[in-house]
Amino acid sequence: MLDQQTIEIVKSTAPVLKEHGVTITKHFYKRMFENNPEVRQFFNHTNQKRGRQPEALANTVYAAALHIDRLEAILPAIQPALHKHKSLNIRAEHYPIVGANLLGAIQEVLGEAATPEIIDAWAKAYGVIADIFISLEEKLYDEAPWLGFKSFSIAEIIEETPEVKRFRLVANDGVVGTAVPGQYVSIQARIPGEEILHHRQYSVVETTEDGYWIAPKAEGLVSNWLHNQVIGTEIPVSAPAGEFVLEQTTRPLLLIAGGIGITPLFNMAKTAVRQGRSVTLLHAVRSMSLRPLGDELDELVNEGLQLRTHVDEVSGCLSEKQLEELDFEGHDVYTCGPNAMMETVVRVIPNARYEFFGPSANLVQA
Structure with a gap:
């Protein structure tokens, strides 16, 4: 639990975060990738260049400042991030890396305006927020048919359109979990000439007895790489994840x-x-x-x-x-x-x- 003074300090930073949030988060990602290059593989660098990821994080940080006294209000908004983290195998040990670089970015962007009291308050707030993420993600891991990535092979390829191919991915150990309609899997790509592993999420078009069908469009680094693969290529795949799923009702x-x-x-x-x-x-x-x-x-x-x-x-x-x-x-x-x-x-x-x-x-x- 946060003390009242910490809550008031964090909430007082909301206007500044609304104005400078994207500047802070852009600097945060630059700082983190330089200080901790081992986490670069978890991020889509095309979205980094387009500014989509810094903007999404800035919105989350701003919402956290507004609702720090009732964080349950932002739980629905963070569900997609929780599932994305599950699909990428983000673990508790990654959160201190994010926290240290986020606090450093706030301090470096805001300068003297980021007083020791503000940095201390945000350090406490981040600790509480990180604990919430870690706890909720552990529940998702407990429900997963496997943890992290395991080996699948491309068993079949169908050309749907000049832009889209459909791939049947088969688990090499024969063990799969049913994807709830609407969920996705992450694939891990080792692309020649690239320094890091790349991960992308693809919706499960259908669950089979031994794997999944996905249908990526040939746009972006990983999807274009995938379109050039052949039957028999081995690809690490995560367990299904995602909260955009079909509700079991009888409504039309x-x-x-x-x-x-x-x-x-x-x-x-x-x-x-x-x-x-x-x-x-x-x-x-x-x-x-x-x-x-x-x-x-x-x-x-x-x-x-x-x-x-x-x-x-x-x-x-x-x-x-x-x-x-x-x-x-x-x-x-x-x-x-x-x-x-x-x-x-x-x-x-x-x-x-x-x-x-x-x-x-x-x-x-x-």
Whole structure:
């Protein structure tokens, strides 16, 4: 528990963190990668360059300052990070590294404004926050079918579109755990010419008896590397993770996908259709030739899926007007796709659940 003085000091820093948070977190990552290069492998350096990861962390730190006296308020917001940490095998010993570099970054960016009292208060606050993360992540590890990464092999490759391939990954020890529809696995890539291991998360399109199907789009370092692999390639894979999952209800289901955002929603659609639920899936694409999992979706139509495919050659997204025409009252609604489209979806359908490919961000709903 934090004492009242510490709480008041931390809360008083919220305005400064709101203004300078991204500057602090950018410096934090630079500092940490220089001081502790062993943790570089856990981070997507494309998102680092684009500023997505520093922005996501800045939002988390700011929220922690605002709610330090009732941290339970931010628990829903940190669930994606907890599952991402599980998929990357982040452990308790990594948290002191983050804490030391975060406090150092605050001190170095804010200078004299970061008084000893402020640094001490944030050190105490970080300790409490880290303990919460570690405790919650331990529960996730306890539920996992295996810890860390283990060896899988590529058993089958299907070219879905010129941009997307589907890979069947088979566990070399024969032991797998079922991915709840919507979950993902992390793969570990050792890429020639790269100094560090790289990790990326891919939605599980289907769980098989001996592994998983994933369907990555060829964009980014790891996905392009994966597209160049052949049958028999061994790849370390994590246990399934992710909190964007299909709820087991009898309510009708409305799924709204944009492009490759179909991958987590496909498993939801297939599972729900076979459970006898009413399922409507809207899939926006730039062209029919670029429709991932198209044949599989058409097969689900024969089983009862209500499928609507929308082609927009420019955006590959659904418009606000099209969304407003939907009958979504009484439905469970899930969406995944470009952030701009998801912003529109949650503005029209505020209770829609959504999934980011990459660090969580703030969706602008007004």
